[in-house]
Amino acid sequence: MSADPTPGAVTQPAPPEISPDAAAAIAREHWGIVATARTLGSHQDRNFLLESDDGPRLLLKVANPSVSAAELEAQSAAAALLSERAGCRAPRARAFPDGTTALRLEIDGVVMHARVLEFLEGATLSGHLSRPVVEEMGSLAARTALALSDLDAPEAERVHQWDLRHARAVLDELLPFVADPALRERLADVAASAWSAVEEVAAELPVQFIHGDLTDDNVVTGDPVTRIPDGVIDLGDLNRTWTVGELAITVSSLLHHDGVDLAHALRAVTAYDRVRPLTDAEAAVLWPLLVVRAATLVASAHHVLETDPGNDYAAGNLDHELAILDAATAVPLEVARALVAVATGRAADPLPLPPGQPLLPWLAGEDVAVADFSPTSPVLHEGRWLEDSVEADVMSGCLGSARVAVARFGEARLTRSRLHDPEEPCNVALGVELRVDGPQPVAAPWAGTVATTPHGVLLRSGEIDLVLGGVRSALRDGSVVDAGELVGEVEGTLWVQVLKAGVQAPRFVPRSLAAAWRAVVADAGELVPGHPDSPQEPRAEQLLARREAVYADVQEHYFPEPPVMVRGWREHLVDADGRVYLDTLNNVTSIGHAHPRLVAAVAEQWSLLNTNSRFHYASVVEFSERLAELVPDPLDTVFLVNSGSEAVDLALRLGQAWSGRTDVLSVEEAYHGWTYLSDAVSTSVADNPAALETRPAWVHTVPAPHPLRGRHRDEPGRYAADAVAEIERLAAAGSAPGAFIAETLFGNGGGVALPEGYLAAVYGAVRAHGGLAIADEVQVGYGRLGEWFWGFEQQGVVPDVVAVAKAMDNGHPLGAVITTREIAERYRAGGYFFSSAGGSPVSSVVGLTVLDVIRDERLQENARDVGGYLKGRLEELGERHPLIGVVHGSGFYLGPELVRDRVTGEPATTETALICARLRDLGVIAQPTGDHQNILKIKPPMCFTRASADALADALDRVLTTGW
Ligand SMILES: Cc1ncc(COP(=O)(O)O)c(C=O)c1O
Known part of the structure; x- marks a missing residue:
C-alpha cells in the first residue's frame, strides 16, 4: 500500500475563479479556437464549454492547481486508450505540435494547467436506470479496466482523495467537517468495519491505472431513448490504485437512482465479471470498498461545502450521496458480500446449524402441522391471503389436528404480499414460526449464555445466536445453561431464528436478498421435528431453459426474464416468489382470475359429466339460448x-x-x-x-x-x-x-x-x-x-x-x-x-x-365506470407527459398511444417496450400492441377496481417522470 496522504493533498484548495470571457480568451490565444465559453460545474476544476458556429463543441478544462502536467498528460493518454480499446467514446485532448496536451497558465499568481478536450455530446445518466443501462455500466467499467491495464505513467501516480487505498486517512481528515454528530459517528462506524474487511485482503488486490470516477455523472449516452451509455468523460481522478475500486465506484453511483435496489445494481457486477472476472479477493472486497466510497462521498461533500460554500454542484449531490450510503449499508456487510458472491457465480455458503439437543423436547414429528403460506397454498384460495388475520387463523386452524403449527423457514409467504405494491415484497421467512397450544417448556439446543433482548430470549453459544421470540424466561441475563437445560416456556407464538453471533436480521426479507442472508442466518427448521424441508427456490431461469428446449419457440413469452406465475386472483397475478402483479392485459379472464363461482361450477360439472354435443344435455341448450338472446x-x-x-x-x-x-x-x-x-x-x-x-x-x-x-x-x-x-x-x-x-x-x-x-x-x-x-x-x-x-x-x-x-x-x-x-x-x-x-x-x-x-357483478357497468375513470386519468397524464399522444378506446379496452412527436405521430416503439419492462418491475403487467407496437393494450379483467386504475396510472406516471 502506498504512503498515506498529506492533509494538503487530500483537501485540495478551491481553484481561482475564471470568468467565461477569460476562458474564451485562453482558448483563442493558445489553441486558436474562436468560441464562446460557458461555465460548467465541477468539484475541483474550472470547466468551460466552448461553442462556435462552425466547429464541434469543445471543453476547456483548467485543472485544479494541485494537479501536475504529468497527471494531465496521463489523462490524455488514458482517453486515447479508451476510445481505441474500450468500445466507447472518450474525450481525447487536442495535442500541441510537440505532442503534449497541457498548457501551463498562471492565474492570480496560481499555476494551473489547461487542456482542450473533445466535448462528448449526449446526456449523463439520471432518473431510473434500466437493466441494460445498469449492465452496460458494469461492462464499461470492466472494459475501461482492461483498456488501461498497461498504461504506464509513473510520474502521474499521486496521493489523491478518491483513491480508495487512502480512504481511511482521507476519512480521518474529512470527518471533522461533518457537523452532525450522529452522521459523523455513523460514517466512522460503517467505514471502520468496512475498512477492516478491506485490510484482510488488501495485499492480494491487483493494482493498475483506473478511471477513478466512472459514475453515472461521468458517462454519456448518445441515445436519448435507451440511454445506454456509450461515452466516458472526466478522467480527472485517473490514478494507479486497486483495479476493483473502479467497480465499487461505478456500482455506488447507481444506488441513488429511482428503482435501483441492491439486486438491480448487482447486475452491473455480473456484467463486469463477465468481461473481466473478479479475483476472489476482489469479490470479497468489492462491497466493503463501496461502503468506504459512500462514506467518503458524504464526508467530502460536507468538506467541500465548508471550504467552497458556493459550490452548488456539491450541495446538489449531497442527497444522492446520503441515498448511496443508505443503500450500501442497508444489509450487513457479510450479506452484501454474499450478494456479490452470488452475482459473480460463486457459491454463497449458508451458515450451518450446529447439531444439538431438541428445542422442544416434548414434541414429536407427528404432532406438527404445517401452516402453508406459500404462493400455491390451498388454504389461501379465494383471496384469503389478503385478510389481515390470515396467518393467525391458519395457524389456529392447524392446532385442531396437532399440538404445534409450524410456518416454514425460507418460505416466501404470500400472506405478506400486498396488492398494488411497486416494491418486491419482504416475505421470505428467515426463521421458523410456531404456534403452541398451552404453556410448554423450551430447552437450549446448545450450551450458552442467556440474555433478554427486544427480539426475545437470546442464547449465545460460541459463534451462534439463537433468538427465541415469545419465550418467557426466569433466567437472569448472563445465566449459563447446558445443552438440553430449560430456558423458559412458551404459550402461543414462538419465533425461532439462528444467526451468526452479533448479527441482527429481520424476520422477513425480499426473495432477491434471501440467499445472501443465509450467509448469516442458519435454517432453524431442523430444530423442529416434523419441519418439512424449506421450499425449493423457484428457478425461473431453469424453467425457461426447459421451456426453450421442449416448447416450440414461435410460441413466444412476455418479457425476456419472465416471472413464473403460479396464481391469479381477480385482476392480479402472483409469481412463485409471492410477488403480486396488476394484470392490465388479460381480457380473456373477463370475470377475473380464479373466480370462485366458476371454479365451483366447473368442478361440479367435471364431477358429473363431460362429453360432446352429439349427446343431449341441458347446458348446451341453455347456453346457446343465452347467447342468442344477447x-x-x-x-x-x-x-x-x-x-x-x-x-x-x-x-x-x-x-x-x-x-x-x-x-x-x-x-x-x-x-x-x-x-x-x-x-x-x-x-x-x-x-x-x-x-x-x-x-x-x-x-x-x-x-x-x-x-x-x-x-x-x-x-x-x-x-x-x-x-x-x-x-x-x-x-x-x-x-x-x-x-x-x-x-x-x-x-x-x-x-x-x-x-x-x-x-x-x-x-x-x-x-x-x-x-x-x-x-x-x-x-x-x-x-x-x-x-x-x-x-x-x-x-x-x-x-x-x-x-x-x-x-x-x-x-x-x-x-x-x-x-x-x-x-x-x-x-x-x-x-x-x-x-x-x-x-x-x-x-x-x-x-x-x-x-x-x-x-x-355488473361487470359491463364496471367497465363503463372504472374504464371511464381510468381513461380520464390516462388523459390527464397526457397533459403532463407529451409522450402520450392520445388515449384510444372505451371501457376496459383502452390504448394510450405513445408518440415521439404529436404532430407527425412518430411512434415511440422502443420507449413503449422499455416502459412495459419498467412497469413490470413496478408490479404492473402491460404490453404493447398495434402495427408500430407503440400502444399500451389496456384490457384488464372486468372486475378491475378504481384502486387498480389508480395504481396503473400512478405507476405509468412514475415511469414517465423518472424514466425507463
Ligand atoms: C380479434 C381477434 N380475433 C380472433 C382471435 C383468435 O382467437 P384465439 O386466440 O382464441 O384463437 C384473436 C386472438 O387474439 C383476436 O384478437
Whole structure:
C-alpha cells in the first residue's frame, strides 16, 4: 500500500475563479479556437464549454492547481486508450505540435494547467436506470479496466482523495467537517468495519491505472431513448490504485437512482465479471470498498461545502450521496458480500446449524402441522391471503389436528404480499414460526449464555445466536445453561431464528436478498421435528431453459426474464416468489382470475359429466339460448367451438358457403387467428412481419380505417368510400368478396374506434354483391367496451355473422359463431360440422357461469365506470407527459398511444417496450400492441377496481417522470 496522504493533498484548495470571457480568451490565444465559453460545474476544476458556429463543441478544462502536467498528460493518454480499446467514446485532448496536451497558465499568481478536450455530446445518466443501462455500466467499467491495464505513467501516480487505498486517512481528515454528530459517528462506524474487511485482503488486490470516477455523472449516452451509455468523460481522478475500486465506484453511483435496489445494481457486477472476472479477493472486497466510497462521498461533500460554500454542484449531490450510503449499508456487510458472491457465480455458503439437543423436547414429528403460506397454498384460495388475520387463523386452524403449527423457514409467504405494491415484497421467512397450544417448556439446543433482548430470549453459544421470540424466561441475563437445560416456556407464538453471533436480521426479507442472508442466518427448521424441508427456490431461469428446449419457440413469452406465475386472483397475478402483479392485459379472464363461482361450477360439472354435443344435455341448450338472446334479430342460431380462431374460421366458411365464392375482404393491421382461414385474413405486420406479402390470392385488403393515422387521417370518413370502391372494383373484376371481416373496434390496433358509418357503408356494399358481413367480436365484444355489449352496436349495425371467444370463457377454450338460421342452413347443405369439445357440458357451464357473473357483478357497468375513470386519468397524464399522444378506446379496452412527436405521430416503439419492462418491475403487467407496437393494450379483467386504475396510472406516471 502506498504512503498515506498529506492533509494538503487530500483537501485540495478551491481553484481561482475564471470568468467565461477569460476562458474564451485562453482558448483563442493558445489553441486558436474562436468560441464562446460557458461555465460548467465541477468539484475541483474550472470547466468551460466552448461553442462556435462552425466547429464541434469543445471543453476547456483548467485543472485544479494541485494537479501536475504529468497527471494531465496521463489523462490524455488514458482517453486515447479508451476510445481505441474500450468500445466507447472518450474525450481525447487536442495535442500541441510537440505532442503534449497541457498548457501551463498562471492565474492570480496560481499555476494551473489547461487542456482542450473533445466535448462528448449526449446526456449523463439520471432518473431510473434500466437493466441494460445498469449492465452496460458494469461492462464499461470492466472494459475501461482492461483498456488501461498497461498504461504506464509513473510520474502521474499521486496521493489523491478518491483513491480508495487512502480512504481511511482521507476519512480521518474529512470527518471533522461533518457537523452532525450522529452522521459523523455513523460514517466512522460503517467505514471502520468496512475498512477492516478491506485490510484482510488488501495485499492480494491487483493494482493498475483506473478511471477513478466512472459514475453515472461521468458517462454519456448518445441515445436519448435507451440511454445506454456509450461515452466516458472526466478522467480527472485517473490514478494507479486497486483495479476493483473502479467497480465499487461505478456500482455506488447507481444506488441513488429511482428503482435501483441492491439486486438491480448487482447486475452491473455480473456484467463486469463477465468481461473481466473478479479475483476472489476482489469479490470479497468489492462491497466493503463501496461502503468506504459512500462514506467518503458524504464526508467530502460536507468538506467541500465548508471550504467552497458556493459550490452548488456539491450541495446538489449531497442527497444522492446520503441515498448511496443508505443503500450500501442497508444489509450487513457479510450479506452484501454474499450478494456479490452470488452475482459473480460463486457459491454463497449458508451458515450451518450446529447439531444439538431438541428445542422442544416434548414434541414429536407427528404432532406438527404445517401452516402453508406459500404462493400455491390451498388454504389461501379465494383471496384469503389478503385478510389481515390470515396467518393467525391458519395457524389456529392447524392446532385442531396437532399440538404445534409450524410456518416454514425460507418460505416466501404470500400472506405478506400486498396488492398494488411497486416494491418486491419482504416475505421470505428467515426463521421458523410456531404456534403452541398451552404453556410448554423450551430447552437450549446448545450450551450458552442467556440474555433478554427486544427480539426475545437470546442464547449465545460460541459463534451462534439463537433468538427465541415469545419465550418467557426466569433466567437472569448472563445465566449459563447446558445443552438440553430449560430456558423458559412458551404459550402461543414462538419465533425461532439462528444467526451468526452479533448479527441482527429481520424476520422477513425480499426473495432477491434471501440467499445472501443465509450467509448469516442458519435454517432453524431442523430444530423442529416434523419441519418439512424449506421450499425449493423457484428457478425461473431453469424453467425457461426447459421451456426453450421442449416448447416450440414461435410460441413466444412476455418479457425476456419472465416471472413464473403460479396464481391469479381477480385482476392480479402472483409469481412463485409471492410477488403480486396488476394484470392490465388479460381480457380473456373477463370475470377475473380464479373466480370462485366458476371454479365451483366447473368442478361440479367435471364431477358429473363431460362429453360432446352429439349427446343431449341441458347446458348446451341453455347456453346457446343465452347467447342468442344477447344479439339482435335476425341473429338466432349458435355454433359452439373452442377458440376465437375456430370461430373466425367457421364464420369465413359460412360466408363462402353462403355466397358460393372464396374471395374475402379484410382490413389491414388486423389479427383474426391462426387457423388456415383466420390466418389468411390476418394482416397485422406486428403479429406476422410477412403478413402482407403472404396473403393467398383470395384475400383482398383495404387500408386500416384509422381515424388518426394513414392516408385519410384528416378526413376519416373517406376510408369507407375507398373500401366501397374496392368492393365495386373487385366485383367488376369478377371476384366480389363472399365475406367482409373486421373487428368492430380496432382491438388489435389499440382500441381505436372505426370512423362513424364505416361498417354501415362497407356491410351495405358487400351485401349488395351477395356477401356476408362478419363481425370479429373476439377481443372487443362481451361488455368490455362498457357503453356497448358488442362493438357493432357502437357502429349502429347488425352483422350477418358474429365470431366471439375470449371474454366468454374466462380462459377455458370456448368460442362461438352466432348467425341466422338461413345462413346456418346454407352451410349445412354443403358442409359438415362437429367439434369434439365445442359445446361440451363443461364448456357450456363455463359459458353460462361467465354470463351470470357479468350480469350479477355488473361487470359491463364496471367497465363503463372504472374504464371511464381510468381513461380520464390516462388523459390527464397526457397533459403532463407529451409522450402520450392520445388515449384510444372505451371501457376496459383502452390504448394510450405513445408518440415521439404529436404532430407527425412518430411512434415511440422502443420507449413503449422499455416502459412495459419498467412497469413490470413496478408490479404492473402491460404490453404493447398495434402495427408500430407503440400502444399500451389496456384490457384488464372486468372486475378491475378504481384502486387498480389508480395504481396503473400512478405507476405509468412514475415511469414517465423518472424514466425507463
Ligand atoms: C380479434 C381477434 N380475433 C380472433 C382471435 C383468435 O382467437 P384465439 O386466440 O382464441 O384463437 C384473436 C386472438 O387474439 C383476436 O384478437
